[in-house]
Amino acid sequence: MRGDKALILDQVRKYHEDVADTRPFEPGVTEIWPSGATLDAGDRAALVEAALDLRIAAGTSSRTFETRFAKILKRRKAHLTNSGSSANLLALTALTSPTLGDRRLRPGDEVVTVAAGFPTTVNPIIQNGLVPVFVDVELRTYNTTADRVAQAIGPKTRAIMIAHALGNPFEAAEIAELARAHDLYFVEDNCDAVGTTYQGRVTGTFGDLTTVSFYPAHHLTMGEGGCVLTSDLRLARIVESLRDWGRDCWCEPGKNNTCFKRFDYRMGTLPHGYDHKYIFSHVGYNLKATDLQAALGLSQLARLDEFTAARKRNWRRLREGLDGLPHLLLPEPTPGSDPSWFGFVLTVRPDAPFTRAELVTHLEDRKIGTRRLFAGNLTRQPAYTDQPHRVVGDLTNSDLITEHTFWIGVYPALTDEMLDYVIGTIKEFVAARG
The missing domain is CATH 3.40.640.10 (Type I PLP-dependent aspartate aminotransferase-like (Major domain))
Known part of the structure; x- marks a missing residue:
């Protein structure tokens, strides 16, 4: 590598550290996103070098x-x-x-x-x-x-x-x-x-x-x-x-x-x-x-194992922290699998004393980001209403997901402090509506 390029890339890495957000997590103020890229100084340098x-x-x-x-x-x-x-x-x-x-x-x-x-x-x-x-x-x-x-x-x-x-x-x-x-x-x-x-x-x-x-x-x-x-x-x-x-x-x-x-x-x-x-x-x-x-x-790619381990760890922390909570259907890994999780899915039981929308609003108001399980039942989406298709069996669970399901994040940038705040916020909401 030429000396001038090496110097530039060293400066890029320094710049990355200089502009990094090092503010401490503040519950209810710091955004907890459901997903996002985990980027470091090496990523920034790789882009600049190219x-x-x-x-x-x-x-x-x-x-x-x-x-x-x-x-x-x-x-x-x-x-x-x-x-x-x-x-x-x-x-x-x-x-x-x-x-x-x-x-x-x-x-x-x-x-x-x-x-x-x-x-x-x-x-x-x-x-x-x-x-x-x-x-x-x-x-x-x-x-x-x-x-x-x-x-x-x-x-x-x-x-x-x-x-x-x-x-x-x-x-x-x-x-x-x-x-x-x-x-x-x-x-x-x-x-x-x-x-x-x-x-x-x-x-x-x-x-x-x-x-x-x-x-x-x-x-x-x-x-x-x-x-x-x-x-x-x-x-x-x-x-x-x-x-x-x-x-x-x-x-x-x-x-x-x-x-x-x-x-x-x-x-x-x-x-x-x-x-x-x-x-x-x-x-x-x-x-x-x-x-x-x-x-x-x-x-x-050099960090794939690190990212996979973090996703598994974060999902497990949420699963253990919310275990036994009433009115919520918690996710389970498919038997025989070891997932590298993309998100943590929650379904509000239809007979719960609160709705999915109420729980989501409670979380979003406290800066905890949520997402729907994508399109829900696609056959109910306007883009697909008139498209030729066939349905085998009923779509009862797909309909239930459309009405009652959402997910929250497990991506590597989330800290234990953030995840514990998410757990506490959900528990607080459910307890208040007992």
């Missing part, structure tokens, strides 16, 4: 991150994207590729998913002209079950696409086996669950494709960003093409003739020798990330 090098497109940091992250999630290939939502879009769209032949998904095919979740797990199904088949979830784990998914599989079902709920895994091994038995594709939305294990196996390793988000609320952040991972090299190639404008060429930016026959292709009705850099085999997008994002991601 900027100093003018790494403004995908490059060295992007490739390095993809390699390291694929190894952590035990997948052969990882492709960075500009968001987790884009990762979901790419993963599902890849399954519609003509290169898959008879196994490709076609308009009208069905994809099993859950009703209670975040829209971007479901949107790619609709955006590709496919039909979501909604199933309900369990209370306490807030995940569906393999039995529910099995009941939803019909003659038009071609795929399953489900997200792990707030870091708590669904029955991924059993659902993966269902997919194999019925010759279905399985897309595992791992956006909220990096670091989680199920039956001793890291989540993100069960699906044909898995997705991750690096939005600031998630386990690792790039500001914005996401990733699609797979061990199926054919699917990886399709994802890369769709992400990179739909082109057939796989050369890295700034590289030429990786295949050694750039001017020797004959595809479609193009003339022989048409430049492979400008042959397009998919109707694609431009959903790439930048090296600025990847530089931050690499800095964050």
Whole structure:
């Protein structure tokens, strides 16, 4: 590293410490956010170093991150994207590729998913002209079950696409086996669950494709960003093409003739020798990330174990502190799992002497941030009212979640003092309404 760059980065780290908020926690005054990025001086320096090098497109940091992250999630290939939502879009769209032949998904095919979740797990199904088949979830784990998914599989079902709920895994091994038995594709939305294990196996390793988000609320952040991972090299190639404008060429930016026959292709009705850099085999997008994002991601990746441990510790402190409290349904990990939690879910029992709204107002008034369990029952959202879909079974729990459920934070920046204040505030509210 040149001396002037090293000097600048030293100053950046010093600047980070100078501007850090070191004010002590003040109950009822200091905001306790439900989620947020945990950033240090190394993160700030990583961003500045990438900027100093003018790494403004995908490059060295992007490739390095993809390699390291694929190894952590035990997948052969990882492709960075500009968001987790884009990762979901790419993963599902890849399954519609003509290169898959008879196994490709076609308009009208069905994809099993859950009703209670975040829209971007479901949107790619609709955006590709496919039909979501909604199933309900369990209370306490807030995940569906393999039995529910099995009941939803019909003659038009071609795929399953489900997200792990707030870091708590669904029955991924059993659902993966269902997919194999019925010759279905399985897309595992791992956006909220990096670091989680199920039956001793890291989540993100069960699906044909898995997705991750690096939005600031998630386990690792790039500001914005996401990733699609797979061990199926054919699917990886399709994802890369769709992400990179739909082109057939796989050369890295700034590289030429990786295949050694750039001017020797004959595809479609193009003339022989048409430049492979400008042959397009998919109707694609431009959903790439930048090296600025990847530089931050690499800095964050070094702290993944630390972040995972903090999330588990914070969730456990809340769970133990609120144990036995009446009128509230407390969360439980899925049997056989060790979650890296995204949030701590609370459901106000329908027969409680207070409402979810009253408890949320009490918390928000005391600077304790809350969030709904995303969209609740998606079939009740205005965007989905007129969209073709199928429902299997009832959605009783999804409706209950829509009315009575919310979550609070467990992310690494929360201190024991903050968590104890949250516990005390909830206990105070419940006791007062006994």
